[in-house]
Amino acid sequence: MTFIQKILHRPFFIKLLHWEYWSFHAVYTPIYLYWLWLCIKARSFFFFNTSNPTIKNGGFLMESKKDIYDIIPQEYYPKTIFINANTNKAKILSLVNEAALKFPLIGKPDIGMRGLSVKKLETIDDIIDYAQNSKVDFLLQEFIPFEQEVGIFYYRYPNETHGHISGIVGKEFLTVTGDGISNMETLLSKDKRFILQLPALQKAYGDTLQKVLKRNEDFLLVPYGNHARGAKFIDLSHLADEQLTSMIDEVCKNVDGFYFGRMDVRYNTWEELKQGKNFGIVELNGAGSEPTHIYDPKHSIFFAWKEIIRHWRILWKISRINHHKQNMPYMNFSSGIRMFKENSAYVKMISTE
Template identity: 25%
Template structure:
């Protein structure tokens, strides 16, 4: 049986997209490097080789949770002190995210001082320290702006993995039996009492990380878009006219609140963003690629519009080298936080 495309290796699933993207660049006279200019205000259009923290600072900060950057050059004691000071101001829990992070790797939640002692020594590179929101719902909203006209092209609801008790097995056993379980789950299972035996029929949510790679099921929920929500999202992106293609991850208290335009932005992703609503299980692989290819056209069109914008760009070799270094660092810290490597 062929696996559902959402479980294919990313390089396999994304390969046709990049071939199509290259073809669109050729047909429109746009170089691959020029694609970064779709988001000319951000480092290389925010493709995962720059600072996620700097990308956040490019927008109106009133939409975000309190956030600080923990520098890579700090000692362990200095990291602990900064985190402790932050929690004294904003309380627990807090989130730590790698400043070069992607797909949810290298994320952990700190709920008390003991967590600081355990997790701070494991951090590698610069890290984002952010207040954790108790808002239980999350959506990714894909936004484009062409010729000054904003458009929301997709909203995907993130359904976090959960288990239902049977009165016999503990949470860890139930989690391992989940159809979406992978070893990546240990990054968030550490924040759960996995020895707990749930009563029969009781449901327990396991994850706080809104990543497809880490078990979330994505659905296409454009029906949530109301005039009020659209206006609030457009207002947010209007705070940075140099961002014209990408996805914002939003958390909200309830569906009704979201429809009223009440949300918190937890992260902005740039030109490397996937239109994640295409992973809705209701779509065939051909329908998913139709969405994917449509966004390739959007990206090339927007990049062509801003092709003459001045922008410092690394060479192709430089981009590949930086991306490889960041991915290596991210994978290492992800393994450390899961307790899979020696510190």
């Protein structure tokens, strides 16, 4: 590796030269004026709360995942239980046994964001350890066994009978492939995407990263499709044909009061997904959803800004219709400021777990 290549493989330059790794504010600040214009048109800084009437704050921030699962038909998502923070070991084991949960499980904060504190749990000891380290209420959810995952962005105007898919993102999980010579840590240090995750992977796997994989042998490092945890996002929006749109529309119309957001789905095959077979909803996100297909490395920051603005306008229009046609009040200013403060404090709690 040349001197220039070594420089370009340093985390600072990887983030600087690839906008997909920029901070949230670095991406969004240049287009905040458009958001302000929508606020002025709505005569509210927090108009988004009316976008999804049955979800707290419209699903923008501080919404409970459990409350969202409660409005999704049970056949669409895996078995899930809610655990209060500081619940004792005996009670947790009782709840797990009562629900007859099957390993592996996923532990995640009830109010979560960007994959923070999400962990795969293989044993009872893993559950107890996760609970002891959690400062917040959390969910235990059976792991959906299907290998493929996509995020499907859906919206439906309240005065229309059919909804639309505005973006699809495919997710390549963080996986290292062996060459029969180098250990996993060496292989990881050669790939820019892996380099950014290396400190977390070293903490999670320790000496396991010294293992030499056979040639073409794959080792799954992060089993969920979160961009902040190293997954590569691929824009598959071109796959939103009539059959898939009809199926997703039917699912989403069965979620009471849901008009705008992204649904993360694990599935077996694409054809089965289009037919509504062999899939499970990992999460459903509301007004705070990003059109994550923008993070495909092939897209420029200008494409991203265009897509974000397009989705903001849809959000504004849906919120406006619910506000006027259903006489739903917008969130007042003090409540909106309190929401942001609560979110900031909450992020600090789950970021340190």
